[in-house]
Each structure stands twice: as structure tokens, then as C-alpha cells.
Amino acid sequence: MDRSRDWTADVLAGISVALVVIPQSMAYAELAGLPAYRGLYAGALPPLVAAMFASSRYLQTGPTAMTSLLAYGALSSAATPGTNEYVGLAALLAVVVGVTRLAIGVIGAGNISYLLSRAVLRSFTLAAAVIIAASQVPAVLGVSPSRHGVWNRAVDSLTATGAWSGVALALAVLTVASVYLGRRIHALFPGVLVAVIAGIIYSHVGGYAGPQIGPVPTSILPPLQFDLPWSGAVSMIVPGVIIALVGFAEIASVSQVYAEREKQLWHPNREFISQGVANLAAGFVGAFPVGGSFSRSSVNYVAGAKTRMAGAVTGATVLLLLPFAGVLSPLPQAVLGGIVVAAVIKLLDPRPFIELWRISLPQALIGSLTFVLTLVLAPHVEYAVIAGIGVSVLVHIWREQYVRVDVDVDGATLILRPKGVIWFASAPTFRNAMAATLAMYPNIDRLEIELSGIGRVDLNGAIGLRELATHATESGLIVAFGKVPPNAERILSRVCTDYYPHNGQVAPGDTDAHVER
Numbered sequence: 001m002d003r004s005r006d007w008t009a010d011v012l013a014g015i016s017v018a019l020v021v022i023p024q025s026m027a028y029a030e031l032a033g034l035p036a037y038r039g040l041y042a043g044a045l046p047p048l049v050a051a052m053f054a055s056s057r058y059l060q061t062g063p064t065a066m067t068s069l070l071a072y073g074a075l076s077s078a079a080t081p082g083t084n085e086y087v088g089l090a091a092l093l094a095v096v097v098g099v100t101r102l103a104i105g106v107i108g109a110g111n112i113s114y115l116l117s118r119a120v121l122r123s124f125t126l127a128a129a130v131i132i133a134a135s136q137v138p139a140v141l142g143v144s145p146s147r148h149g150v151w152n153r154a155v156d157s158l159t160a161t162g163a164w165s166g167v168a169l170a171l172a173v174l175t176v177a178s179v180y181l182g183r184r185i186h187a188l189f190p191g192v193l194v195a196v197i198a199g200i201i202y203s204h205v206g207g208y209a210g211p212q213i214g215p216v217p218t219s220i221l222p223p224l225q226f227d228l229p230w231s232g233a234v235s236m237i238v239p240g241v242i243i244a245l246v247g248f249a250e251i252a253s254v255s256q257v258y259a260e261r262e263k264q265l266w267h268p269n270r271e272f273i274s275q276g277v278a279n280l281a282a283g284f285v286g287a288f289p290v291g292g293s294f295s296r297s298s299v300n301y302v303a304g305a306k307t308r309m310a311g312a313v314t315g316a317t318v319l320l321l322l323p324f325a326g327v328l329s330p331l332p333q334a335v336l337g338g339i340v341v342a343a344v345i346k347l348l349d350p351r352p353f354i355e356l357w358r359i360s361l362p363q364a365l366i367g368s369l370t371f372v373l374t375l376v377l378a379p380h381v382e383y384a385v386i387a388g389i390g391v392s393v394l395v396h397i398w399r400e401q402y403v404r405v406d407v408d409v410d411g412a413t414l415i416l417r418p419k420g421v422i423w424f425a426s427a428p429t430f431r432n433a434m435a436a437t438l439a440m441y442p443n444i445d446r447l448e449i450e451l452s453g454i455g456r457v458d459l460n461g462a463i464g465l466r467e468l469a470t471h472a473t474e475s476g477l478i479v480a481f482g483k484v485p486p487n488a489e490r491i492l493s494r495v496c497t498d499y500y501p502h503n504g505q506v507a508p509g510d511t512d513a514h515v516e517r
Contacts, residue, residue, distance in 0.1 A: 006306035013303035014313025017296050019190040021047075021062050022318060024296070026213065026328070027339040028063035031135060032071045032288050033081030034090055036213045036336065039063050040318060040325055041222040042287035046278035048315030053274035054308045055267040056255040060296040061278045061311060065132050065343050066125070067247045067291040072135075073379035074239030076148070078232065087286060088229045089236070094290070095283035096233065096240030101248070102276025110268025116249055119360075120388035122352045123367035124246070127374035128381060129347035132340060139337030142168025142210045150378050168210050168334035171199060175338025176345075187302040192342075195335055196328075203330035211333040216325045222285035242382040243289050251275060251292035258301060295343065362395050403430040405437055406453070413446040414438070419453040422461030431464050438472065447472050449499075451492075452483040462495040469499045 021043045029039030043062045050061040071093060072081070079086040104112060137154040138145055142165025145156035157163075175195040182191020202208055248271075255266040275291065282290050300310055353371065356364040370388035374381050403420035416437060422430055438447070449465070451457075457465075469479045481499050484492055493500045 007309075009304045009306045010310040011313050013300050013305035013310040015317050016188050016190075016303040017060050017300050017310070017314045018043075018317035018321075019193045020296055020299055021060070021293075021314060022321060023192045023196040023336075023339055024293075024343065025063045025318075026331075027336040027343075028065060028068040029288065030139070030333065030336050031065060031132065031340055032063075032068035032090065033076060034087060034288055035082060036331075036333075037216040037325060037328075038087065038090075038287055040216075040322060041285045042282050042290050044315050044318040044322065045222055045281045045285050046287070046290045046315065047311045048319070049281045050274040050278035051308045051310075051312035051315070053270060053277055054311065055265070055270040055274075056258060057264070057308045057310070058258040058297050058301045058305055059251065059254050059271070059274075059292050059308070059311065060300050060314060061275065061292055062290050062296065062314075063288070064247070064250065064291045064293050065340060065347075066128055066250060067243060067289050069128055069132055069135075069379070070239070070243045070246060070382060071289050073381050074236065074243070076379050078235060085229070089232055090288040091225070091283045091286050092228045092230070092232060093236045093240055093243070093283075094279045094288055095228065096236045097244045097247070097289045098276045098279030098281075098283060100241050100244035100276070101272045101279060104244070105269045105272030105274075105276055108269050110272050112245065116246065116385075116389065117363070117366070117392045119356055119363040119367040120370050120385065120392055121249055122356065123371040124374055124381070124385055124388065125347055126350060126353050127371045127384070129344045130375065131378045131381065132344045133348065136172075136337040136340050139211070139333045140169060140172040140341065141165065142334055144211065165210050165334075167206075167208065168332065171202070171332050171334040172338035172341065174198070175335050176342045179339070179342040188299065192339055195338065196331060199332050199335035200327065200330055203332060208330070208332055213329055213331045213333065213336070216329050218323050218326050220323055221319065222287075222322065224284055225286050226284060228283070239382050240289075242385055246382075246385055247289065247291040248272065248275065250294055254292050254294050254297045258297070362399070366391050366395060397425055401426045401429060403433060405430075405433050407437055409441065409444070412444050413448060414441050414444040415448045415450060417450045417453050421456045422454055422464065423456060423458040424460035427460045427464035430461070431468055434468055444477065446478045447480075449479070449481050450483045451481060451485065451488065454485065454488070457488050457491065459491065459495070462491045465492070466496045466499070469496065473498075 025039030025043035026036035029036050029042065047061040071090060074093060075086055075089050079089055104110060131150055134154040135150045138157040141157050143157040143160055143163045145153045147153060147156055178195040179191040182189035182194065203212065251271055252268065255271055259266040278290055282288060353367060356367045366388060369391060370384055373384035373387050377383050400421045403418050403422060403426050406417040406419060408415040416434060418430060420426065472479050479499050481492065481496060
């Protein structure tokens with residue numbers, strides 16, 4: 001392997017991503033309710049430290065639209081956006097997210113991220129995209145509504161037609177067009193950066209009088225701060241855990257896509273660790289929670305990144321910009337609004353959500369509930385995620401509570417073939433079904449229970465099987481188990497010793513099912 005060639009490719013890819021993350025990070029900071037320049041802090045040190053621990057060579061860490069929305073939802077009820085208190089709590093939230101992800105990675109519980117079902121994730125993503133787009137209406141129209149709340153501000157801005165700024169709207173539209181036309185020219189064309197430069201030039205030349213970013217502090221390094229409002233840590237735990245899990249869905253998706261495309265392994269636990277240290281870094285430089293960006297990771301991939309050090313180059317490039325960040329001060333906020341809208345347009349695709357209705361009615365209902373709650377509860381969208389996960393678990397339990405029993409009679413032998421999962425929640429209904437079937441055949445003298453159709457059996461299920469067999473034996477029947485799957489051998493051979501086939505050995509050909517202990 002040519003290390004110098006890899007390093008050159010990583011530098012070019014990292015700089016290419018930095019040209020995108022610089023304007024995006026400021027836009028996402030505004031979305032999170034923070035001064036735009038705080039986004040530069042989130043785009044500098046976090047990707048630099050994440051690269052040291054990441055397993056995916058293409059994943060680019062930094063501010064994302066989804067994470068920024070979740071952060072705004074968690075913080076907006078605790079403090080006034082833009083104030084020093086709000087900024088401090090945002091940094092504290094990033095630390096909570098970092099500790100959570102780091103803990104999950106260290107204990108090896110990376111698969112916990114899969115608690116988010118596709119129904120919940122698809123529906124939440126669509127609703128969140130709608131909310132993000134609505135949150136940018138004031139900036140796009142150049143209006144400064146007095147009321148708080150995403151929907152209140154959007155409605156007030158849309159109805160105040162006399163206050164609309166044609167220039168702001170034109171800047172936002174041109175920004176979106178620049179992003180999409182740039183992608184048509186080439187995947188690496190910095191359409192976002194072009195829009196930012198054009199916006200700054202227009203502010204200087206055209207004397208733009210609308211809302212601008214305003215003063216941007218300049219420094220060689222982001223200021224480290226450990227004096228966070230630690231007294232508010234308890235209130236940040238729930239939203240911090242939600243952001244840690246929900247935000248990881250995009251990280252996992254990015255890593256999985258490119259791992260499969262390049263035939264490489266990626267490790268969820270290592271990514272949890274890398275994202276944990278990235279959020280700790282974000283918190284201690286006064287930024288806000290960060291995650292993995294699909295769009296910037298795509299740029300990284302197309303630009304030819306060879307190792308995870310491309311992410312470090314991105315962070316280092318943003319760091320080098322900080323002393324000159326003051327040139328961004330006159331940038332119109334309408335341009336930032338256009339950047340955010342351009343970033344979420346792809347997410348406004350209802351087809352994955354509609355597809356749920358064709359595939360599964362229960363999952364479609366879960367998705368619809370998540371979608372509606374996300375819109376209604378905005379900006380506190382974390383509660384919609386909790387509700388979606390809770391209902392998903394309940395539906396899963398409900399579906400696994402029932403066990404179907406197929407019946408066959410061979411002379412005086414009754415053969416029962418249970419289908420489903422035998423665990424503590426389904427064991428009572430399973431026993432009732434088996435007992436009812438036995439009552440329908442009073443003239444048999446032998447009972448065989450074939451377990452090849454069982455998907456899983458736990459201790460409660462095994463005890464239920466033993467008690468059923470014991471009662472049948474006491475009534476004068478000969479009872480035996482058959483076709484016991486391999487993963488059930490241990491528990492059934494211990495709990496149901498008297499009925500276990502072949503002295504604890506499964507007969508050849510009788511291993512046609514998969515059962516977990």
C-alpha cells in the first residue's frame with residue numbers, strides 16, 4: 001500500500017468536505033438555536049478527535065440537521081435560544097450525549113441502536129424534515145416573528161406578507177439552486193460554499209440590510225471551557241440519551257452502506273466510542289451535539305478518501321479557518337436558511353413512509369403515530385421517539401404472545417406442533433391452547449410434542465412445557481418431545497429431563513428450527 005498516495009487522497013478529500021462543513025455547520029448552529037459561529041467549533045475539534053477512534057474510513061463527524069433539531073427541542077424549554085445560559089446548556093447536552101455514547105461503546109452494547117424500528121425511524125425522519133424546513137421559513141422570508149415555537153414562527157412569517165423580504169427569499173432560493181446545480185456539475189462542486197461567498201459579496205456590494213450572522217469571534221483554537229452548568233445535568237439526561245441513540249441511526253447507516261460497498265468491516269462499538277469522544281470535545285469547546293453526516297460522508301467517499309484520517313483533515317482545515325472567521329460576519333441568514341432547506345429536501349420523501357401501509361398495517365400505525373406525535377410535540381420531538389419505541393415494543397410483545405398449535409392424529413397418538421415463541425409472556429396462552437386441544441381428543445394414549453416450529457424458548461416456556469407434560473402423564477398418557485432444535489437442547493434437557501428425546505440427544509434430521517435459550 002502506498003502510504004504517501006493515501007495521505008494525499010485523504011488531504012484532498014478532507015479539504016473537500018471542509019468546504020461543505022464550514023457553511024453547513026453555521027446553518028445547523030442556527031437551527032439548534034445557537035449563534036452561527038458556534039457551528040464552526042462543532043465542525044473543527046469533534047471530527048479531528050473522532051477520526052482517532054472511528055472504524056469507518058468514510059464517516060464524517062460534525063453538526064447534522066437531525067441532531068441540531070433534537071438539541072433545539074431539548075434546550076428551548078430550558079432557556080432562551082441564543083443566550084449564555086442556552087449556550088452553556090447546549091455544551092452540557094453534548095457532554096451528556098458523549099458520555100452516553102462512550103459508555104455504550106465501552107461496554108460493547110453497540111447493538112442497542114437497533115431498538116429504533118424502521119417504522120419509527122422512517123416516520124420520525126420525515127416529520128423531522130418537515131419541522132426543520134418549517135423552522136427556516138422566517139430566515140427564508142427575512143421576517144423576525146415575535147412568538148416562540150417552530151409552528152408559531154412559521155405561521156406568523158407566512159401570514160405577515162407585508163414584512164416579506166424579496167431579497168432574502170431570492171438569496172435563499174439561489175442558495176438551494178446553487179447546491180443542486182452544483183451536484184449536477186460534479187459531486188465535489190462546492191455549491192454551498194459558492195452560495196456563501198456570493199451572499200457575503202452581495203452584503204458588501206448591495207448593502208443588504210436584512211438579518212446577518214453578525215460578529216464572529218476569531219481565535220487560533222476554540223476556547224476550552226469546563227465550567228459548564230452542571231446543576232442542569234439531570235434535566236439533560238433523557239434528551240441526551242435520546243439524541244445518542246436516534247442520532248446514531250444515521251451514523252450506523254453511513255458506516256454500513258460504505259462497508260458493504262467496499263467489502264469492509266465496521267464496528268458499532270468503535271463508532272459509539274468515536275462519536276462519544278467527538279461529543280465530549282464539542283461540549284468542552286462550547287458547541288453542541290454532533291453526529292455523522294450522510295451528505296458529507298458521500299463527499300468524502302467521492303473525493304477518494306483512503307483512511308479515516310480524512311476526517312481529521314476536515315477538522316484541521318476548519319481549525320485553520322477560525323482566525324479568519326470574521327469574514328463570515330456579513331453573511332445573510334437567508335443563505336443559512338437556504339442551506340438547511342437544501343440539506344433536508346431529500347428527507348421530504350414520503351414514499352418509505354407510504355410503503356409501510358403496503359407492507360404491514362401494525363408497523364404503518366406505529367409509523368403514523370410517530371409521525372403525528374413528532375409534528376404535534378415539536379420542538380420536543382424526543383418524546384415522539386420514546387412513544388414510538390414504546391408502542392413498537394408493545395406490538396412486538398403482543399405479536400409474540402400467541403402460539404398457534406397444529407394438530408395431527410396417528411391412530412391413538414396425538415401429535416402437537418406449536419408454532420411461535422414460547423416465553424414468559426406467551427407461556428400461559430400456549431398452555432391453555434395445548435390443554436384445550438388435549439380435551440378435544442379424550443381417546444388417545446400417547447402425546448408427542450414436536451418443537452421444530454418454535455422460534456424461541458426461555459426458562460418460563462420450558463417450565464410450562466414440563467408442567468403440561470407432567471399433567472398429561474398423570475392423566476395416563478405417554479408423553480415425548482420430538483424434533484428439538486439445537487439451541488433448545490440445553491434448557492429442555494435440564495428442565496424437561498423425563499420427556500427429552502433420545503436420552504438428551506437430538507435425532508439426526510430433527511434440527512430444522514432455530515431456538516434460543
